[in-house]
Each structure stands twice: as C-alpha cells, then as structure tokens.
Amino acid sequence: MASVDVGIGLLGYGTVGSSVNRMLVESVDEIERATGHRLRVVRALVRDPAKERPFPAGDGVLTTDFEAFRDDPDIQVVAEVMGGLSPAGDYVRALLGAGKPVVSANKQLIARDGAELFAAASAAGVQLRFEASVCAAIPVVKVLRESLVVSNVHRVLGIVNGTTNFMLSSMERGGSYADALAEAQALGYAEADPTDDVSGADAAAKMAILATVAFGSRVRFEDVECRGIEELEPVHVNAAAQLGMVIKLVGIATLLDGAVDVRVQPALVERSHPLAAVDGAFNAVMLQGDAIREITLEGPGAGGVETASAVVADLVSVVGTAGTGFLQNDACWRELPRLPSSEWRSPFYVHLEVSDRPGVLAHAASRLAAHDVSIAQLVQRLEDGAAAIELVLHRAAFGEVSAALREIAAFPEVLRPPFVLPVIAERGL
Amino acid sequence: MASVDVGIGLLGYGTVGSSVNRMLVESVDEIERATGHRLRVVRALVRDPAKERPFPAGDGVLTTDFEAFRDDPDIQVVAEVMGGLSPAGDYVRALLGAGKPVVSANKQLIARDGAELFAAASAAGVQLRFEASVCAAIPVVKVLRESLVVSNVHRVLGIVNGTTNFMLSSMERGGSYADALAEAQALGYAEADPTDDVSGADAAAKMAILATVAFGSRVRFEDVECRGIEELEPVHVNAAAQLGMVIKLVGIATLLDGAVDVRVQPALVERSHPLAAVDGAFNAVMLQGDAIREITLEGPGAGGVETASAVVADLVSVVGTAGTGFLQNDACWRELPRLPSSEWRSPFYVHLEVSDRPGVLAHAASRLAAHDVSIAQLVQRLEDGAAAIELVLHRAAFGEVSAALREIAAFPEVLRPPFVLPVIAERGL
Numbered sequence: 001m002a003s004v005d006v007g008i009g010l011l012g013y014g015t016v017g018s019s020v021n022r023m024l025v026e027s028v029d030e031i032e033r034a035t036g037h038r039l040r041v042v043r044a045l046v047r048d049p050a051k052e053r054p055f056p057a058g059d060g061v062l063t064t065d066f067e068a069f070r071d072d073p074d075i076q077v078v079a080e081v082m083g084g085l086s087p088a089g090d091y092v093r094a095l096l097g098a099g100k101p102v103v104s105a106n107k108q109l110i111a112r113d114g115a116e117l118f119a120a121a122s123a124a125g126v127q128l129r130f131e132a133s134v135c136a137a138i139p140v141v142k143v144l145r146e147s148l149v150v151s152n153v154h155r156v157l158g159i160v161n162g163t164t165n166f167m168l169s170s171m172e173r174g175g176s177y178a179d180a181l182a183e184a185q186a187l188g189y190a191e192a193d194p195t196d197d198v199s200g201a202d203a204a205a206k207m208a209i210l211a212t213v214a215f216g217s218r219v220r221f222e223d224v225e226c227r228g229i230e231e232l233e234p235v236h237v238n239a240a241a242q243l244g245m246v247i248k249l250v251g252i253a254t255l256l257d258g259a260v261d262v263r264v265q266p267a268l269v270e271r272s273h274p275l276a277a278v279d280g281a282f283n284a285v286m287l288q289g290d291a292i293r294e295i296t297l298e299g300p301g302a303g304g305v306e307t308a309s310a311v312v313a314d315l316v317s318v319v320g321t322a323g324t325g326f327l328q329n330d331a332c333w334r335e336l337p338r339l340p341s342s343e344w345r346s347p348f349y350v351h352l353e354v355s356d357r358p359g360v361l362a363h364a365a366s367r368l369a370a371h372d373v374s375i376a377q378l379v380q381r382l383e384d385g386a387a388a389i390e391l392v393l394h395r396a397a398f399g400e401v402s403a404a405l406r407e408i409a410a411f412p413e414v415l416r417p418p419f420v421l422p423v424i425a426e427r428g429l
Numbered sequence: 430m431a432s433v434d435v436g437i438g439l440l441g442y443g444t445v446g447s448s449v450n451r452m453l454v455e456s457v458d459e460i461e462r463a464t465g466h467r468l469r470v471v472r473a474l475v476r477d478p479a480k481e482r483p484f485p486a487g488d489g490v491l492t493t494d495f496e497a498f499r500d501d502p503d504i505q506v507v508a509e510v511m512g513g514l515s516p517a518g519d520y521v522r523a524l525l526g527a528g529k530p531v532v533s534a535n536k537q538l539i540a541r542d543g544a545e546l547f548a549a550a551s552a553a554g555v556q557l558r559f560e561a562s563v564c565a566a567i568p569v570v571k572v573l574r575e576s577l578v579v580s581n582v583h584r585v586l587g588i589v590n591g592t593t594n595f596m597l598s599s600m601e602r603g604g605s606y607a608d609a610l611a612e613a614q615a616l617g618y619a620e621a622d623p624t625d626d627v628s629g630a631d632a633a634a635k636m637a638i639l640a641t642v643a644f645g646s647r648v649r650f651e652d653v654e655c656r657g658i659e660e661l662e663p664v665h666v667n668a669a670a671q672l673g674m675v676i677k678l679v680g681i682a683t684l685l686d687g688a689v690d691v692r693v694q695p696a697l698v699e700r701s702h703p704l705a706a707v708d709g710a711f712n713a714v715m716l717q718g719d720a721i722r723e724i725t726l727e728g729p730g731a732g733g734v735e736t737a738s739a740v741v742a743d744l745v746s747v748v749g750t751a752g753t754g755f756l757q758n759d760a761c762w763r764e765l766p767r768l769p770s771s772e773w774r775s776p777f778y779v780h781l782e783v784s785d786r787p788g789v790l791a792h793a794a795s796r797l798a799a800h801d802v803s804i805a806q807l808v809q810r811l812e813d814g815a816a817a818i819e820l821v822l823h824r825a826a827f828g829e830v831s832a833a834l835r836e837i838a839a840f841p842e843v844l845r846p847p848f849v850l851p852v853i854a855e856r857g858l
Contacts, residue, residue: 023720027579033762034578036754131576137721139576146749147560147568147742149463150456274727277706291452291738292566292728298703299724309720313576320755325465327749333462 007042009075012082018055019308035320042074080104096120103314105132111205111221118330132310134206135283135301144213151289153214158251160206162281162301163190163197199228200264207251211262217336227265239390259339268349269424342399347423352389353415360413367407371400436471438504441511447484448737464749471503509533525549532743534561540634540650547759561739563635564712564730573642580718582643587680589635591710592619592626628657629693636680640691644684646765656694668819688768697778698853771828776852781818782844789842796836800829
C-alpha cells in the first residue's frame with residue numbers, strides 16, 4: 001500500500017466539501033501521477049456531525065473543534081468550502097497564521113478581505129489560492145496567473161452570474177422580468193431572496209477578484225460600480241433585438257492609462273460577439289491582452305461538483321508547487337488609481353421616450369454633438385403620439401454622454417429619464 | 430542589479446523566437462514576481478546569423494553550432510521554435526538527453542515522436558512541455574493537465590485549424606470552395622500549398638496531442654481518422670443552413686468504454702452549439718467531463734506573438750515547478766485500444782441525390798430502419814426530375830449507418846454516392 005502523504009483539512013462539509021472528498025478518494029491515483037503525492041481528507045470542521053452527507057466522511061474525520069483542527073499536525077493543506085464572511089474569515093486567517101496553506105471557494109471573503117488574507121499568507125510563507133471563488137469549474141484564475149503572465153491583459157469582460165444570464169435568456173424569448181425571476185426560482189437557479197444575484201453584487205465580487213488578478217492591483221468589492229437587472233423591461237430587450245443585439249449582465253474591467261475601472265451592469269452585446277452566445281446558466285470570461293488578442297473561457301459557473309473540481313485543482317497546484325516560490329505570492333503587486341467614471345469610454349445605447357413633436361430628434365442630436373458624441377444607429381418608433389427613440393452611440397467618454405443626456409432630459413418633450421446601457425461591440429463602434 | 434539566474438536557449442530565432450525574446454525582456458519583472466527567477470535568452474541556434482530579425486538578439490547570442498549550444502552550461506531551459514521534424518527532433522532528443530528541459534511549439538514533432546521524446550525526458554528527469562504546439566495562445570494543455578486533473582474528460586471537440594474555419598465561414602456567406610481558398614490565400618491565412626490545412630492533417634496533429642493529454646493514452650498522428658474539406662460543395666453548406674446548422678472542420682476525440690476514437694472531419698454543427706459561433710480564423714476547444722460538464726476555450730489559434738505567449742508560459746511553468754515532481758511526467762500513462770470505427774456513435778447528416786420516382790424515399794427509410802437507424806429530420810427538394818434529400822439521423826453507430834448507406838447507394842435511383850457527415854448537436858439527437 002502506498003502511504004498517505006498529504007493530509008487535507010476541510011472547513012465545511014456540505015455539498016462542495018462532500019464532492020471534494022469524493023473526488024480526492026476517486027482520483028487519488030490521478031493526483032499522485034500529477035504531483036507525486038497522495039492526498040486524503042483527514043479532518044473536516046462542521047457544525048453538526050450528525051447530519052446526513054451526500055458522501056460520508058470517514059470515521060473520526062468530522063469535528064466541531066476549530067482549535068483542534070488548526071493545531072492538527074496531520075492537516076497540511078486546508079480547503080475552505082463553508083462560505084460566508086464569518087466565521088470563515090477568522091478561520092482562514094488563523095490557519096494561514098498557523099502556517100497552513102489554504103484554498104478557498106469563497107468569493108465574498110476574497111473580494112472583501114483579500115488584502116489582509118494575502119498579507120497573512122505572505123507573512124507565514126504559505127499559499128492562498130482561490131480558483132473556486134470565481135466561476136466554479138472555469139479555470140480563469142490559473143489561466144490569468146500562469147498562461148497569461150506576459151500578456152498584459154488590459155480588459156476582462158465577463159458573464160459571471162448564471163442566474164441573471166438565465167433570466168435574460170428567458171426575457172429574450174419574450175417574458176417580463178417577473179416571469180423570468182419566477183422561472184429561475186422554480187428551476188432552482190435563483191434563491192427565494194434573489195437580491196445578491198439580480199442586484200449584481202455576486203457578479204461584482206467575482207469581477208473584483210478577476211480584475212485584481214488581471215491587473216495586479218487590488219480591486220475590492222466596494223470599488224466595483226454595480227447596477228443590477230431589476231430595472232430592465234421588455235421594451236429594452238425588444239429594442240436590443242431590433243438593433244441586432246442581446247442584453248446581458250456584463251462585468252467589464254478595464255486598465256486604461258494606468259488606471260482601473262471595474263463595473264457590472266446590463267449591456268447590449270452584438271449578436272456576433274462571442275459573449276452573445278453564452279446562454280442560460282453558463283458563465284464566460286473574455287480576456288483581452290497584447291499577445292493573445294482575446295481568449296474566451298466558457299463553462300458552468302456554479303454547482304457543487306463544478307466548484308469542487310476547482311477546489312481540487314487548487315489543492316493539486318498547492319501540493320505540486322509547495323516550496324518552489326512559484327505563485328506563492330499575492331497576485332496583486334501594485335496600486336493603481338481608479339479611473340474616474342466620467343473618463344470610462346464605451347459605445348452606448350440610449351432609450352428615449354419623447355412626445356412626437358417636430359424638432360425633438362434634431363435637438364437631441366445637437367446636444368450629443370455638442371459633447372462630441374456621435375450617433376452610430378438610430379431607430380424611431382411612433383406610438384399614440386409619443387415616440388420611442390433607440391440610439392446607439394459611437395465610443396465616447398461616459399461623462400460626456402451623461403452630460404448630454406442630462407441636457408436632453410431637461411427638454412419638456414422628454415417623457416421619462418433617458419435609459420442608458422453600454423454596448424459590447426465586436427469591433428469598436 | 431538583480432542577477433540573471435535562468436539562461437534560456439532558443440532553437441530557432443524567427444518570428445516566434447524573436448517574440449519569445451522580446452516578451453522575456455519586456456516582462457522580466459512579471460516573470461520574476463511569479464517564479465522568483467529572472468529569465469534571459471543566452472543563446473539562439475540559427476542557420477543564418479546575418480539575417481534581419483524583428484527583435485534583434487543580443488551580441489553573441491546567435492550561433493550556428495548545435496554541439497556548443499547543447500553543451501553550454503549557461504542554457505538551463507530550451508524553447509524549440511524552429512518547426513519541422515528534422516533536425517528539430519534530433520536536437521530536442523539530444524538536449525533532453527543532455528539534461529536540459531525543453532518546451533516545444535512543434536505539433537508535428539510532438540504528435541509523431543511524442544512517445545520517444547517523453548521517454549527521453551523521463552530518463553533524463555527533465556520536463557518536456559508543449560502548450561504552444563496546440564492552438565497557440567489558448568492554454569488548453571495546462572487546463573487539461575492541471576485544472577481538470579480529476580474531471581475524467583471523455584470528449585474533446587475542437588475547431589483547431591483557423592485556415593479551414595475561415596474558408597468555411599466564407600463559404601457560409603455564399604462562395605465556392607475555390608473562392609474561399611483564394612480569399613484565404615490573398616489574406617495570408619492559407620499557404621500557396623494549402624494541403625496541410627485543407628486535408629485536415631494540421632488539425633489531426635493537434636487532436637492527437639489533445640486526445641493524448643485528455644485521455645492519458647498515446648494517440649499518434651497516424652491514429653487520427655482524417656477527412657478534409659476539399660469535397661465540400663455549396664450544396665452541402667446550403668443544406669446545413671436549411672437545417673439550422675453550419676459546417677465546421679471539427680476534431681472529435683471520444684473515450685468510450687475504455688477505447689479511444691479520434692477523428693477530424695467536416696461536421697454539421699447546430700447553430701445553438703457554442704462551436705457554431707467560432708468564426709473566421711479563431712480556434713476553440715470544448716472539453717466535456719464528469720465534474721465540469723463542458724468547458725470551452727476560444728481564441729487565436731495561430732500567429733507568432735500568440736504562439737510565443739504560450740512558449741513563455743511553458744518556460745515560466747518549467748522554471749516555477751523545477752524539481753517538484755509536479756507534472757514532470759509524460760501526460761500519457763495508459764494504453765487504451767482504438768475504438769473500431771464502426772462502433773463510433775454520432776448523429777449523422779446524409780445528402781442523397783435520387784431520380785424522382787415514387788418509393789425511393791420509403792425504400793431508403795426502410796434500409797435505415799433495418800439497421801436500427803432512425804430519422805430525426807428530412808428535407809426533400811425537387812430539381813428537374815431529380816430530388817435532393819437531406820437527412821438528419823439520430824445518434825447511431827457509424828458501422829450501421831455506413832451499411833445502410835451502402836445498400837441505399839446500390840438502388841438504381843440513387844444518382845451519386847451518398848454524402849455523410851457527423852452532426853454536433855447541443856443535446857444528443
């Protein structure tokens with residue numbers, strides 16, 4: 001019999017934790033071939049050891065005693081799969097401090113307390129990996145850190161929330177926001193309280209992590225400008241279709257002139273753009289950089305087994321590179337300023353509702369022109385004496401577009417505040 | 430000044446080699462942050478040192494003397510970026526034998542001589558990496574070997590040749606094979622002699638490498654069943670469009686009941702399938718496995734800078750993991766038999782041209798039914814007393830479909846041999 005030589009400790013033993021244990025058991029030979037080591041779960045910290053588990057832990061593995069877990073010399077690497085900020089954060093800090101490498105599946109923890117956690121890891125000289133915290137099985141963190149180390153990635157586009165992507169796919173087929181939410185809830189894609197998904201907060205945490213890794217500068221959850229999908233109406237979805245586009249909740253991280261902008265919001269995506277084809281509960285991340293042009297990774301962004309697969313990959317990488325200095329460091333090494341929101345540039349879509357009087361369109365166009373914003377496409381529809389105007393604007397600074405729209409909103413003919421979304425175009429509009 | 434501590438030797442200093450040198454120079458700090466080492470090109474083996482280079486090598490770096498290169502103690506890792514089977518193969522063998530780790534961008538070499546090269550690497554205890562040999566900047570080898578180590582990947586679908594994908598995109602917009610080839614040649618996507626691309630040989634070498642890594646069993650270039658795009662006619666492209674599909678040159682590697690089937694051929698891809706959206710000269714690889722469902726990686730599959738980016742990533746990985754035992758081994762660890770071609774299962778598309786006489790369709794359908802092959806879709810078009818019949822067949826064994834088609838071909842009413850392609854369906858037809 002080969003000897004067990006790397007003991008794994010799990011913080012949490014729910015759906016993900018059970019799957020991690022099952023994979024380590026079933027793939028022990030594959031992992032030994034890749035790393036030269038046999039991995040085995042020796043301890044799992046849980047609240048209730050009596051609970052039924054999908055894949056039972058071995059005798060004596062479950063424990064409720066964190067101090068004993070922390071001080072257990074048999075635990076050489078820890079996987080944090082319990083979720084939540086507290087007590088997960090305290091546990092991870094204590095374990096790093098005790099010299100144990102940690103891999104975490106916890107996006108909120110990494111996005112909010114990353115700076116402090118990586119400092120703790122660095123002080124102790126141990127690794128903290130977090131592939132599973134973003135987009136489950138899609139290996140975007142590894143690709144950014146290892147494959148694209150010299151690619152100067154300057155833009156990350158992501159569909160990183162499956163719930164909202166499912167809902168938007170459903171609205172595209174013709175349905176209200178409420179219908180789409182009810183369907184997502186019925187199918188288990190959305191929680192009873194869907195706020196974290198539909199507000200964009202879940203996507204914002206993931207984009208904060210991705211931007212940090214891509215640009216090497218800390219982006220915290222609070223640094224992400226975030227707008228959810230709650231205000232979307234069928235009229236916007238239909239207008240997008242008319243313009244040959246679809247609406248997606250998109251995370252956009254941009255590195256421009258040494259400053260960083262990270263945002264999550266609904267955007268119109270041209271049908272020919274690779275992100276337009278990402279359907280249902282799938283996630284996709286597009287990385288644009290000097291050497292690679294663009295690389296897109298697509299796959300299931302959630303799920304217990306999918307998340308566990310990323311946790312196991314991180315465990316394998318920690319064990320495989322222990323002591324080498326390779327990627328033992330924080331991905332973040334510089335402090336870049338935030339790009340003022342007004343300087344962020346994009347093509348934009350604007351939906352205007354105006355009373356149908358001569359000259360309104362000319363007046364609106366002249367306000368845009370005064371701010372150096374030019375119109376790429378315009379569709380006008382008449383409805384009972386009112387007109388809906390759909391505009392696609394060429395790439396412009398957000399500040400200029402906002403200023404023009406404020407002036408347009410002040411026209412007496414404008415019936416509702418203008419509705420504006422960025423456009424993701426295959427080639428710069 | 431920090432000291433240079435890892436000397437890199439380049440075999441070849443053309444487009445890719447120059448780009449590798451430039452990236453190592455420009456990203457020396459990024460690489461030091463990731464690995465703890467500073468990398469520098471100390472020697473490059475070339476035929477003609479006097480030739481102009483896009484990024485000049487330093488003084489005394491270019492050499493024509495292979496023995497001196499091999500024995501140079503300053504060269505700690507080698508990147509083979511010269512291409513071709515000979516002398517590249519002899520050089521790589523000699524360098525591995527001399528204890529130098531090698532990263533190679535040479536798909537023909539890895540696909541044909543992989544077994545021998547990995548044995549040489551293993552005997553010498555050094556690494557042989559080959560990310561750049563498949564799909565340039567798309568990090569599919571790393572993802573398969575490191576991120577999906579426990580995912581039991583059982584199917585790899587790939588659009589791995591940009592030239593043919595560009596040509597098929599062009600035929601889709603309405604053009605003959607000859608027009609598409611001329612356009613690809615004019616734009617520099619196809620060589621003057623396009624045989625390697627249009628025959629599928631280039632794609633077959635890449636699929637052999639991907640299947641080897643995915644299934645852990647050696648698949649050689651000669652093991653790949655290969656059919657090119659030369660026989661495609663506008664009638665097939667139009668029929669595909671009518672059926673809601675597009676034609677792509679697809680690599681399909683399947684692990685079924687412990688046997689392996691790897692093939693490259695044109696296939697009909699449903700429009701809703703992620704591979705259908707891969708346009709122009711881009712490549713994409715879809716990995717299907719137990720834990721991950723499916724992960725798709727898409728990006729530029731060729732180009733000097735893109736290939737260099739993968740070479741540098743491999744250099745970084747070799748330096749970062751040297752001496753750990755992590756992935757120092759051949760990706761191939763078992764010997765699986767080839768699945769008999771007749772047992773390979775897929776949905777299929779069949780194009781039949783028949784004289785328009787009563788009963789032909791019923792007769793054809795009865796031959797298919799006799800082989801347990803059922804029809805999913807049928808479109809019949811009449812043209813001057815002849816009929817074109819487009820059939821989509823539900824998933825069936827290739828042997829049964831072939832047998833039925835042989836019987837159908839023997840009907841006097843059948844004007845041309847039936848034309849059959851597999852179908853890539855989002856959900857099994």
